[in-house]
Amino acid sequence: MRPISSSLSIGFSKHGAPESSLALQRTLLSSRRDAVTVRFRLSPVNPADINQIQGTYPILPKLQPNLLQNDSETPFAICGNEGVAEIISVGENVDTSGKDWIKVGSRVVMKSTGAGTWSQYAVMDPSNLIPMNHTGVSDLTAATIMVNPCTAYRMLRDFEDLKPGDTVIQNGANSAVGQAVIQIAKSRNLKTINIIRGTTATTPRNSTTKSATPSPPRPDLDALKSRLTALGADMVVTEEELRADRSIQQHLKSSSTIKLGLNCVGGKSAASIARWLQPGASLVTYGGMSKQPVEIPTSLLIFNDLKVKGFWMTRWNELAASKAELEVEREAMIRELCRLSAAGLLATPDCEIVDVAGDGPDSLEIVKRAVDVAMRGGSGKKQVFRFL
Amino acid sequence: MRPISSSLSIGFSKHGAPESSLALQRTLLSSRRDAVTVRFRLSPVNPADINQIQGTYPILPKLQPNLLQNDSETPFAICGNEGVAEIISVGENVDTSGKDWIKVGSRVVMKSTGAGTWSQYAVMDPSNLIPMNHTGVSDLTAATIMVNPCTAYRMLRDFEDLKPGDTVIQNGANSAVGQAVIQIAKSRNLKTINIIRGTTATTPRNSTTKSATPSPPRPDLDALKSRLTALGADMVVTEEELRADRSIQQHLKSSSTIKLGLNCVGGKSAASIARWLQPGASLVTYGGMSKQPVEIPTSLLIFNDLKVKGFWMTRWNELAASKAELEVEREAMIRELCRLSAAGLLATPDCEIVDVAGDGPDSLEIVKRAVDVAMRGGSGKKQVFRFL
Known part of the structure; x- marks a missing residue:
């Protein structure tokens, strides 16, 4: 398999109303020996994502030059905090000892805010990932369980x-x-x-x-x-x-x-x-x-x-990152939520899958419409991006 | 000294505006072998006292028959939660071991709410009293330190x-x-x-x-x-x-x-x-x-x-009543506040001493005026009753 070198990503160059700020760009994917590359399967739209675009959230995604754009001076930030992904390659220097889930094909979710999940792919430190290999848990459930x-x-x-x-x-x-x-x-x-x-x-x-x-x-x-x-x-x-x-x-x-x-x-x-x-x-x-x-x-x-x-x-996730006893507590939490979900005791929210097929203006319109629906909250269905 | 059998007291028979509810009555003082009798020296007016008259405070003084009144069917509640008093007699069954301050002449303040301090005298369980024999602490300071x-x-x-x-x-x-x-x-x-x-x-x-x-x-x-x-x-x-x-x-x-x-x-x-x-x-x-x-x-x-x-x-006082470590904490608090006060580092509030000389209508007018001043907060001076 040829290494993947770019990713289709939803983001923005300037904070503002999603209607005017949102953009679809191809971004550079630089694989790293000490990181894994993941492909996102499903990427939900949460209120925090919208507040990040508006610039009103206390944690904002990083604006950085997009070297794949002609106008590489204009920085670009990739949206999205929650999502389910699969590992598609593991860097040769990644320490997998005691973590047999760090392998190609493993399903993972994001440990913390700011992963940039509204994207086809991402290169990530495995310490930012949580394995989600529980049986009976659908991709949609996995995608929407962490928030x-x-x-x-x-x-x-x-x-x-x-x-x-x-x-x-x-x-x-x-x-x-x-x-x-x-x-x-x-x-x-x-x-x-x-x-x-x-x-x-x-x-x-x-x-x-x-x-x-x-x-x-x-x-x-x-x-x-x-x-x-x-x-x-x-x-x-x-x-x-x-x-x-x-x-x-x-x-x-x-x-x-x-x-x-x-x-x-x-x-x-x-x-x-x-x-x-x-x-x-x-x-x-x-x-x-x-x-x-x-x-x-x-x-x-x-x-x-x-x-x-x-x-x-x-904040809880930040705390957990520095306290071993909270990491244990997190594992127990995810195990219990997955158990409830698999047993039919914790319903996955009604979702509308929004396919993103390319970086053309039609795709951007589809993205903007989904974010608008999420903002209005009228449809009652959670908007979830799926990159094709 | 002849045992004191009655006390001049400020109180009410029905909750309502202090202007109409407040009354001055002579109340019966039944000395008890297991209690001490105190004479109040100074009795401040606090917002809680006013809310108790209005009936809006979560803890209200007890309405009980006043056997000294012709109309003893109408109950009467004595106001006042804070104050400084002196012990004027000690019941023969009071256990004074380890508490040498339980003696005639000792200055005391109230441990908890509801003592009925707007009164000449009261019969009290010594466990509801705190000795206030610190040097350099005036009666006015002692009277206003516990709230x-x-x-x-x-x-x-x-x-x-x-x-x-x-x-x-x-x-x-x-x-x-x-x-x-x-x-x-x-x-x-x-x-x-x-x-x-x-x-x-x-x-x-x-x-x-x-x-x-x-x-x-x-x-x-x-x-x-x-x-x-x-x-x-x-x-x-x-x-x-x-x-x-x-x-x-x-x-x-x-x-x-x-x-x-x-x-x-x-x-x-x-x-x-x-x-x-x-x-x-x-x-x-x-x-x-x-x-x-x-x-x-x-x-x-x-x-x-x-x-x-x-x-x-x-609430803190209630908690302290049931926790030994808080009793110790309370002693440390009073010691420290008295130290600061005696050293001139904690000023006693500006006060207006209001003398209550009898149960006539003139005296009642003086009492009502003081409570009114306290309600309006205009004078900037704390109103403090002194029974003559």
């Missing part, structure tokens, strides 16, 4: 010592992380109270403008409730029901103590979760879909000893 | 491991706790950045109505800055300066890392502190003067690992 399910798994583990029968309350329960929370909690015999919007959003998820008019009722509310219940949700209520429905409030008051709240909405929605938490509980924020700051009633902090924290999978 | 200075002391100790040279940022820096923070921090070689309102409030501190019009400029701003600086503040800025003044922002950016934020205001003021904290720092809320929920930008929680917590001295 959302891992976030859900860690939040259910790292903040409160939850015992079977304990309850977790979360907003944005229909998000990818929210659905993973429901399923992982179920597998641990934890109860979940799940809050969803009862109205449709009138602004795109990534828009910074705020809607001044109330949103219309969500047409698929009953179907959504049924779907989350089928995943294992013990209770699914809308924000409005939680605020106004006495019988729901009474049920929450009489239900077992609620030790953990998970917030991906912010604003008053965070406060409305916080109110149901038992004294000393944790409210963990991992997203901010409303674009409003997290609001916490002062009395809950002072008198209820509420602890308000945040979770970022990227 | 505000202790709150400041604990917040500077229990959340972050602060080393000399580390920086603390706080809002409401002119509050009693804020001033104690400045002085205790100074004694530990910690730097403080102190945020004050640059405008005067137009609503009483305990009002729940919000002001719709902007407040007028604070006339005493320069004097206030000088006073806090004289206490040891490294920097004193207004909310407005912090938001708009580039040179102040530049200074904060270049100053040493800020590990701890203290918030007694809430709303956007909490957010504006949170922004200056280093990653992983703690923002501790102990008050909510603005009556607005604490606002925290989502990104600080997720990307900066900000920890948002609350502090309540009452």
